[in-house]
Amino acid sequence: MKLYDWHIAPNPRRLHIYLSEKGIQVPLEEVGGDDLKLKPAYITQYPHAMVPMLELDDGTCIGEVMAICRYFEELNPNPPLMGADAKDKAIVEMWEKRANEEGMLAASELFRNTHPAFANRGLPGSAEPIEQHPFLVDRAKARLGRFYRKFDAQLAVNEFVAGERYSVADATTLCAIDFAKWTDSDIPAECKHLRRWYEAVSARPSAKA
Amino acid sequence: MKLYDWHIAPNPRRLHIYLSEKGIQVPLEEVGGDDLKLKPAYITQYPHAMVPMLELDDGTCIGEVMAICRYFEELNPNPPLMGADAKDKAIVEMWEKRANEEGMLAASELFRNTHPAFANRGLPGSAEPIEQHPFLVDRAKARLGRFYRKFDAQLAVNEFVAGERYSVADATTLCAIDFAKWTDSDIPAECKHLRRWYEAVSARPSAKA
Numbered sequence: 001m002k003l004y005d006w007h008i009a010p011n012p013r014r015l016h017i018y019l020s021e022k023g024i025q026v027p028l029e030e031v032g033g034d035d036l037k038l039k040p041a042y043i044t045q046y047p048h049a050m051v052p053m054l055e056l057d058d059g060t061c062i063g064e065v066m067a068i069c070r071y072f073e074e075l076n077p078n079p080p081l082m083g084a085d086a087k088d089k090a091i092v093e094m095w096e097k098r099a100n101e102e103g104m105l106a107a108s109e110l111f112r113n114t115h116p117a118f119a120n121r122g123l124p125g126s127a128e129p130i131e132q133h134p135f136l137v138d139r140a141k142a143r144l145g146r147f148y149r150k151f152d153a154q155l156a157v158n159e160f161v162a163g164e165r166y167s168v169a170d171a172t173t174l175c176a177i178d179f180a181k182w183t184d185s186d187i188p189a190e191c192k193h194l195r196r197w198y199e200a201v202s203a204r205p206s207a208k209a
Numbered sequence: 210m211k212l213y214d215w216h217i218a219p220n221p222r223r224l225h226i227y228l229s230e231k232g233i234q235v236p237l238e239e240v241g242g243d244d245l246k247l248k249p250a251y252i253t254q255y256p257h258a259m260v261p262m263l264e265l266d267d268g269t270c271i272g273e274v275m276a277i278c279r280y281f282e283e284l285n286p287n288p289p290l291m292g293a294d295a296k297d298k299a300i301v302e303m304w305e306k307r308a309n310e311e312g313m314l315a316a317s318e319l320f321r322n323t324h325p326a327f328a329n330r331g332l333p334g335s336a337e338p339i340e341q342h343p344f345l346v347d348r349a350k351a352r353l354g355r356f357y358r359k360f361d362a363q364l365a366v367n368e369f370v371a372g373e374r375y376s377v378a379d380a381t382t383l384c385a386i387d388f389a390k391w392t393d394s395d396i397p398a399e400c401k402h403l404r405r406w407y408e409a410v411s412a413r414p415s416a417k418a
Binding site: 048056060062066071085090129134143150 | 269279285296299306307331339345348
């Protein structure tokens with residue numbers, strides 16, 4: 001088993017946090033290049049051209065962070081980070097999906113439409129060029145504003161994003177917030193509950209994994 | 210238990226297909242209005258302002274299609290539509306995630322930036338206005354082109370999207386393709402494997418659920 005990794009990138013970080021919280025160690029291979037692109041040999045081997053990717057001993061390639069977490073969670077259910085019963089699993093999946101689609105994708109939209117190294121890489125994956133556009137910088141800021149407020153309201157009445165227990169929804173939310181900071185977006189001062197939560201989860205050892 | 214539904218909308222359709230394939234019936238309440246907006250009373254009750262949403266008898270609200278499917282799948286594992294073991298579950302989740310993010314979100318980007326009724330609703334959810342933009346019409350077409358080609362390659366070597374068994378990844382892929390057709394995007398003629406699969410899954414009774 002081997003995990004293809006780009007250690008500084010936000011999506012691999014979601015998985016590193018998960019693995020740290022579970023106490024699981026996996027051999028890593030770094031496939032990010034110094035030019036802020038995936039190494040060409042990796043793209044040839046894995047044309048989806050995304051990280052992280054888990055290669056099993058039988059050669060099966062599992063991409064997409066939550067799919068990789070699901071694989072480990074099914075084999076190592078304790079401590080549960082993706083929910084403990086049907087209702088709990090559904091609630092974790094709901095909030096993780098929101099953290100990804102409303103937080104991570106918005107932070108990605110802001111970063112990819114701003115950073116010079118991502119000119120013509122407005123969307124992830126390797127294919128024909130996708131231009132940057134200033135409209136998407138403004139739209140991403142509006143999306144992040146919605147995201148901060150929605151998660152602040154959820155954390156006003158819950159210790160963690162998906163309820164009373166730390167879960168993958170917290171990992172994704174933390175990575176989204178820290179990713180947005182790369183492009184000078186941050187939790188608004190008035191989102192006190194989200195800030196309280198952010199301080200707490202950032203202090204866990206897994207946040208530095 | 211009650212499912213809040215907007216029967217013509219693409220995301221609820223993913224769930225209707227799932228429920229039909231599983232043979233599960235749930236009482237429905239239609240919350241889509243004649244003005245192509247969610248009914249105001251529903252948005253007041255459920256500020257996330259998205260459909261579908263499953264309300265359990267204890268009042269718990271589960272939103273996000275795959276979270277609702279997860280709830281039913283945990284309680285009714287057979288026939289498995291989200292994978293049967295750890296590896297299989299991971300592969301289904303990987304392909305369902307790609308079908309959603311690379312297919313559904315691209316079709317949504319195309320539709321929401323084109324249809325007059327979605328002026329100022331460039332993104333789902335209820336909040337401040339998000340303008341339409343012609344750049345996103347072109348970008349969405351490029352995204353859909355990538356999506357068709359990627360899934361054609363996968364279906365060249367697999368009967369179904371996630372392998373040899375029908376799964377939620379097929380439901381999401383079908384809904385993405387049919388959603389894109391609303392805005393005159395369609396599977397390119399050269400994507401023969403995707404077309405073969407499309408004919409087969411469209412003929413299943415669940416496609417009309």
